[in-house]
Amino acid sequence: MSCRCGKCNKEIEKQQSYEYQGNQFCEDCYMDILSPPKACDPWAVHSAKTFLKGKDKLSTLTPFQLRIVNYIKGKGEASLEEMIENLNLKEEALSREFAVLRHMEVLRATKKDGKIVYILF
Numbered sequence: 001m002s003c004r005c006g007k008c009n010k011e012i013e014k015q016q017s018y019e020y021q022g023n024q025f026c027e028d029c030y031m032d033i034l035s036p037p038k039a040c041d042p043w044a045v046h047s048a049k050t051f052l053k054g055k056d057k058l059s060t061l062t063p064f065q066l067r068i069v070n071y072i073k074g075k076g077e078a079s080l081e082e083m084i085e086n087l088n089l090k091e092e093a094l095s096r097e098f099a100v101l102r103h104m105e106v107l108r109a110t111k112k113d114g115k116i117v118y119i120l121f
């Protein structure tokens with residue numbers, strides 16, 4: 001007895017199929033569903049590419065990104081540690097936003113006295 005994978009439509013033996021939320025999947029697709037590719041990187045690239053260039057750039061930022069940009073604008077430069085503390089943000093969240101903002105050419109990292117600081121692009 002066989003059935004078809006709910007994702008790639010490949011024919012699979014019933015005993016080799018995996019059930020997930022009422023659907024049958026082949027092993028490959030089942031693994032895909034259980035461990036989707038990391039969301040952060042493709043998302044960062046996608047966001048950057050869909051954003052506008054030039055002066056409209058800042059108007060496309062999320063409130064979260066604006067907080068970071070405005071903080072750096074006010075100080076001239078800021079280190080990651082400093083922003084984690086002063087903006088009360090998580091390092092993962094900050095790093096993800098920096099990836100987007102760097103792609104958008106809004107912020108960039110630079111070294112100062114051996115430490116990495118973020119400045120406006």
Ligand SMILES: [Zn+2]
Nearest residue numbers: 005008026029
């Ligand atoms: Zn499949």
